[in-house]
Amino acid sequence: MDYRDSPAEAAFRQRLKTWLKERSREFPPTGGDAYWAGQAAWHRALHAAGFFGLSWPKEYGGQALPPVYDVILDEELARAGARPRPSLGYLVQGLGRHGSEELRRRFLPPMIDGSERWCQGFSEPGAGSDLASLATTAVRDGDEYVVRGHKVWTSYSDVADWCLLLARTDPDAPRHRGLSAFVISMHQPEVEQCPLTMINGVTTEFGQVRFDGARVPARQLVGAPGEGWALAMTIVSREREPAELGFTARYGKLVRDLVTGAGARPTGKWQPSADLIWAYVQTEMLYTHVRRRLSERLDGVAHGPEGSLDKLLMTETEQAVGHAALAEAGTADPELLSAYLYSRAQSVMGGTAQIQKNIIASRILGLGAS
Amino acid sequence: MDARLSPEQRELRAAAAKLADSAGPHSVLDLSDDGRVARLEQAVAATGWRALRSDGAGGVEVAIVAEEFARGLVDVPFLGPVLADGLQPSPEPTTIAVDGGAVDARGISRALALVGLEVRAAQVGDAVTKVDLTRISAKVVGPWQPAAEISPAQAQRWRALALVATTADLLGAARGAHALACDYAKIRAQYGHPIGTYQAVSHPLAEGLALIEGSVSILRYAAWAVDEAAPDDAIRAARLAKVYCARAARTVCETSIQVHGGIGNTWDCLAHVYLRRALAATELFPVRLEEIDCGLS
Numbered sequence: 173m174d175y176r177d178s179p180a181e182a183a184f185r186q187r188l189k190t191w192l193k194e195r196s197r198e199f200p201p202t203g204g205d206a207y208w209a210g211q212a213a214w215h216r217a218l219h220a221a222g223f224f225g226l227s228w229p230k231e232y233g234g235q236a237l238p239p240v241y242d243v244i245l246d247e248e249l250a251r252a253g254a255r256p257r258p259s260l261g262y263l264v265q266g267l268g269r270h271g272s273e274e275l276r277r278r279f280l281p282p283m284i285d286g287s288e289r290w291c292q293g294f295s296e297p298g299a300g301s302d303l304a305s306l307a308t309t310a311v312r313d314g315d316e317y318v319v320r321g322h323k324v325w326t327s328y329s330d331v332a333d334w335c336l337l338l339a340r341t342d343p344d345a346p347r348h349r350g351l352s353a354f355v356i357s358m359h360q361p362e363v364e365q366c367p368l369t370m371i372n373g374v375t376t377e378f379g380q381v382r383f384d385g386a387r388v389p390a391r392q393l394v395g396a397p398g399e400g401w402a403l404a405m406t407i408v409s410r411e412r413e414p415a416e417l418g419f420t421a422r423y424g425k426l427v428r429d430l431v432t433g434a435g436a437r438p439t440g441k442w443q444p445s446a447d448l449i450w451a452y453v454q455t456e457m458l459y460t461h462v463r464r465r466l467s468e469r470l471d472g473v474a475h476g477p478e479g480s481l482d483k484l485l486m487t488e489t490e491q492a493v494g495h496a497a498l499a500e501a502g503t504a505d506p507e508l509l510s511a512y513l514y515s516r517a518q519s520v521m522g523g524t525a526q527i528q529k530n531i532i533a534s535r536i537l538g539l540g541a542s
Numbered sequence: 543m544d545a546r547l548s549p550e551q552r553e554l555r556a557a558a559a560k561l562a563d564s565a566g567p568h569s570v571l572d573l574s575d576d577g578r579v580a581r582l583e584q585a586v587a588a589t590g591w592r593a594l595r596s597d598g599a600g601g602v603e604v605a606i607v608a609e610e611f612a613r614g615l616v617d618v619p620f621l622g623p624v625l626a627d628g629l630q631p632s633p634e635p636t637t638i639a640v641d642g643g644a645v646d647a648r649g650i651s652r653a654l655a656l657v658g659l660e661v662r663a664a665q666v667g668d669a670v671t672k673v674d675l676t677r678i679s680a681k682v683v684g685p686w687q688p689a690a691e692i693s694p695a696q697a698q699r700w701r702a703l704a705l706v707a708t709t710a711d712l713l714g715a716a717r718g719a720h721a722l723a724c725d726y727a728k729i730r731a732q733y734g735h736p737i738g739t740y741q742a743v744s745h746p747l748a749e750g751l752a753l754i755e756g757s758v759s760i761l762r763y764a765a766w767a768v769d770e771a772a773p774d775d776a777i778r779a780a781r782l783a784k785v786y787c788a789r790a791a792r793t794v795c796e797t798s799i800q801v802h803g804g805i806g807n808t809w810d811c812l813a814h815v816y817l818r819r820a821l822a823a824t825e826l827f828p829v830r831l832e833e834i835d836c837g838l839s
Contacts, residue, residue, distance in 0.1 A: 173544060173545060173546060173547060173548060173551070173602060173762075173766055174543070174544050174766075174770070175543055175544075175545060175763060175766055175767075175770070176543065176770070177543055178543070181543060240543045240544075243543065244543075427836070427837075428837065431836045431837060431838060443832075444836050446831055448836065449831050449832070449834050449836060450831070452834060452836045452837065453782055453785050453786050453834060454786075456760065456782050456786075457756045457759065457760045457782075457786050458756075460545075460759040460760045460762065460763040461755070461756055461759035461760070463543060463545045463759070463763070464545040464546075464758070464759045464762060465759075466545075467543070467544050467545035467546045468545075468546065470544065470546065471546065478755075480748075481751060481752045481755045482755075484748070484749065484752040485752055485755065485756050488752070488756075526741070526745070528748070529741070529744065529745040529748035529749065530741070530744070530748075532748035532751055532752070533738070533741075533744035533745065533747060533748045534744075536748075536751065537724050537738075537744070537747055537748065537751065538724075538728070539724065539727055539728065539736075539738030539739060539743075539744045539747065540728070540735075540736055540738055540739040541739055
């Protein structure tokens with residue numbers, strides 16, 4: 173056990189710090205549309221400078237570094253008040269693990285370097301927690317499939333080039349076995365964007381898409397027909413891990429902004445509220461937790477139901493930070509109010525808190541069916 | 543950066559867990575079984591773990607044993623002697639005193655206290671009743687005698703160790719209370735099913751496990767920092783860990799009582815013994831929320 177940086181890690185951290193310092197004027201406040209809209213440029217800048225895709229294979233544009241480098245990245249992004257890294261680790265893992273070599277070579281490099289944008293077409297109005305009940309269909313037509321259905325919470329779908337889509341290809345199979353995964357182009361007239369406005373007014377994050385006869389080549393099936401559920405499980409289990417999401421940087425930045433008061437506070441008299449101190453304690457907990465989890469990967473620890481514990485801790489932290497924003501600024505500051513309102517989504521997105529607790533109760537604690 | 547326990551540290555954990563499980567109390571009745579307590583005392587004394595610090599072990603090792611002993615409700619001294627050994631090793635059984643009272647003093651006649659940079663020693667007197675049913679507190683009989691002088695850095699590290707050891711006690715108590723509740727939820731049936739199959743019961747238990755995992759992570763860094771970080775950073779990390787783990791442990795112990803229902807509110811259910819141990823560990827070297835610096839320093 174040694175929490176210190178190795179010489180190589182320290183050199184990486186120093187290079188990153190210097191790079192971030194040069195860009196510190198470009199960092200936006202957290203929360204609004206401008207924040208989400210700037211993520212694409214930030215993604216490309218991070219990758220071009222050698223600070224993104226750190227632990228992914230070199231042949232796809234990663235650097236094959238140990239997972240703990242992502243911790244260093246998150247810590248320094250938070251310290252600098254920068255945007256978090258793009259959260260597409262779960263897509264990379266899903267395509268990397270279930271896609272053919274041909275698909276990986278075609279799609280992973282531009283996904284990782286940020287030149288092509290992605291969204292995830294899983295949830296539907298009628299299939300939220302019960303994902304396997306999804307109703308979108310893909311019907312074979314020669315060398316193509318024809319897709320009809322309605323996807324929701326397809327984050328960034330309005331700017332996406334590609335969608336990793338889950339659709340039913342065999343209506344007669346048992347419901348988990350009739351699903352297949354596709355890489356479908358978003359640039360076709362049969363794909364209609366109907367973005368939803370989130371409770372904080374943000375319009376660019378919570379996507380909604382209708383597929384009305386959109387076409388996808390059969391060679392862009394990920395895995396074999398009927399193997400969509402396995403890919404979905406790979407993705408949602410990664411989607412639950414803060415290490416893959418890089419959100420720790422966003423929480424750290426928010427707490428930092430609240431503590432320093434962005435220079436607007438009269439000096440001398442201010443004491444942090446109990447909610448702010450607690451949010452700080454939680455963010456520090458999450459940093460140590462991510463360090464521990466990423467260290468455990470050195471032993472080849474598999475991604476299992478433990479991801480649900482990580483997701484609950486991440487949710488607790490984000491919502492504590494949201495409460496701290498309220499305690500410090502009330503509803504007067506639009507950015508902080510937006511951050512608070514957005515925090516309510518964390519216990520729903522990527523599998524609700526209730527679903528995470530069901531997974532923990534049945535698969536870790538062995539309490540029986542939930 | 544590597545946050546994993548070493549193979550030796552994992553072996554230490556397994557050995558401490560085994561000892562606690564074999565001779566620790568398994569019921570409230572066991573607490574007054576003098577024969578069992580004597581066997582446990584003999585077993586703990588034989589390990590030499592009370593002298594971990596003077597044997598050169600780090601904060602991580604102390605935390606490992608403290609956690610497993612609290613999980614198993616070990617009711618012979620460890621925390622007091624191991625902290626006393628960290629101040630000044632002695633062949634005579636010695637515990638520590640805080641605010642004029644000796645803690646963790648079963649069968650121990652001498653106590654050390656740290657006042658500023660001065661280590662003082664005094665004799666231990668009569669036992670006093672406190673919240674914790676697994677550890678005996680006692681009066682200190684003066685006069686205090688100077689025993690040693692330590693450096694400011696040593697004093698800081700010792701205070702960090704005291705915070706870490708009591709935090710490990712909190713984590714262990716939470717784990718024990720949680721395991722007790724999970725076991726009960728699997729066998730207690732209502733409406734024809736084990737209560738653990740109902741979300742109203744299983745969800746608080748799932749939340750408890752998340753709190754325990756967060757506690758493991760924040761404590762592990764603090765335990766490492768006792769010896770490896772700058773003294774001020776070690777204190778800072780230990781305060782953060784204690785605040786987090788104290789709140790987590792109280793919540794988990796309260797959940798354990800709730801899951802046990804009516805039984806959980808009786809003296810004979812071990813759930814309150816864990817809660818009491820957690821409350822005592824919270825009050826021993828307490829940390830107030832206002833002492834957390836929010837990264838301002």
